[in-house]
Amino acid sequence: MTEEIRCFGCGAVIQSEDEKKIGFVPKNALNKDVILCKRCFRLKNYHELQKTSLTNDDFLKILQEIGNHNCLVVYIVDLFDYNGSIINGLTRHLNNNDILVVGNKRDVLPKSVKDIKIEHWLRRQLKESGIKPVDVILSSAVKNYNLDLLIDKIEQYRNNRNVYVVGVTNVGKSSLINALLKHYSQSENLITTSEFPGTTLDLIEIPLDDDSYLYDSPGIINEHQIAHLVKDEDLKIIIPKSELRPISYQLNSQQTLYFGGLARLDYIKGEKTSFTCFFPKRLKINRTKLSNGDALYNRHLTLQPEIESIKDINDMAVHVFKLPNYKVDIVISGLGFVSINCPGGNIKIHAPKSVGVFIREALI
Known part of the structure; x- marks a missing residue:
């Protein structure tokens, strides 16, 4: 049986049969140490986004699969667009696994606002949404803000379990994981990021230690975000x-x-x-x-x-x-x-x- 190979950029299963399907790589590129699918290659090098056929149901199935494991879930929300980054029924889909909430894009909010005020506000909003996190952290992937604290909290709450990172599209989920990769392993092999919604297509596995992994999951598409309606060039x-x-x-x-x-x-x-x-x-x-x-x-x-x-x-x-x-x-x-x-x-x-x-x- 042929070993399954996944794109390092988006997590899609690599295939060379159908150029229009996700995970396509020409056969002459399969011998590279780090394989990027055609979609991720063009996104990384030419800033072009190829549309995919994944649906909300596909994303929800992945959430429900996460709920089948005893794990720590790192739920990333966008402080700039908190309401747009809520996943309805998250606790139900995740089968009441421990949730560590990360309020990302702290760098976007004015520096004059104290972190403690933002954190208290975020906790009140989460409570209204029926989410009871084990902890709340403010971060910024762009500024490497609170990355050390985030790693410490993950280690504190995971108890040798796997860690799954979830969030809707465009909350900076992949960027945050890349910041952690660069900060702690100096890795040059980074997962695909852009301002285009939904650039991660399947679970991406990142080793934490000999027995545990951190998984980056696809972004759940929240259709009421305006990013899904504007032209690609206007996303910037x-x-x-x-x-x-x-x-x-x-x-x-x-x-x-x-x-x-x-x-x-x-x-x-x-x-x-x-x-x-x-x-x-x-x-x-x-x-x-x-x-x-x-x-x-x-x-x-x-x-x-x-x-x-x-x-x-x-x-x-x-x-x-x-x-x-x-x-x-x-x-x-x-x-x-x-x-x-x-x-x-x-x-x-x-x-x-x-x-x-x-x-x-x-x-x-």
Whole structure:
């Protein structure tokens, strides 16, 4: 029986029979020490993403398989897009295995916010989601932040068991594992990463010691993230790579903010109030009167980036919120959030129909 070979970049089983299926490698490349499938090779060298046929059901089967083992699960969430990085029913799928939660992309949130405040906020959000972690750590793969602490916590909680790393697409899961590989083993063989959602295709096995392994799993596709709707070249605009710089707008009622051409906030009713926006630096925010809002959107190419399939503002879904008497964030999944403290105020959010829009306790 031929030994199964897996792509080091994405974990897919290597095959040379069908170029259109995942894991394809030409036969003349099978003798290399480290094998990358055609998809990972082109992603790494040419920044091209080949679409795959994996579905959410495929990802959930992998989660359920993890639940069949007694293991430690490292669950990575995106601090910039916490709501978009929640896996519904995670505890059920994992059969109540121990969960160590890592709040990744700490470097994106303002340095002025203390870690302890973010951690307490994250624990409250997890509790609302029905997740009871053994511990919570803030980290950044980009800045190698808290990597030593993460390794110590993994060793503390795994008790000689295997470790499985899970998370939705684009939370920085593979980047974090690569940071650990570089930091502790100086390895040049890294798993495939990019801003494209869903670049890991199967479990990638990384030895921890003689008897235990760390497994990187595919990202679960969370369809309400806006990254799944924009053009590939626009992902660099909406995915933050550096610290968010909040921008505050003093709005009177009947004013509108556009976040590129991707979403819109209408301030319908309330006193003059500060709207503090936390969005990637490259995303342009436009302010206008509510009465001019529809016309501004429907002017071709005025607002960029855009969703190609949406030609009229009325094609977007509308979310209406009456604001409570405490500070909240209005979150547009995968795009950013707006902090508001306006008791009794009314706002509307226009966003693509599949994109999640949430109100939550303010993070900052």
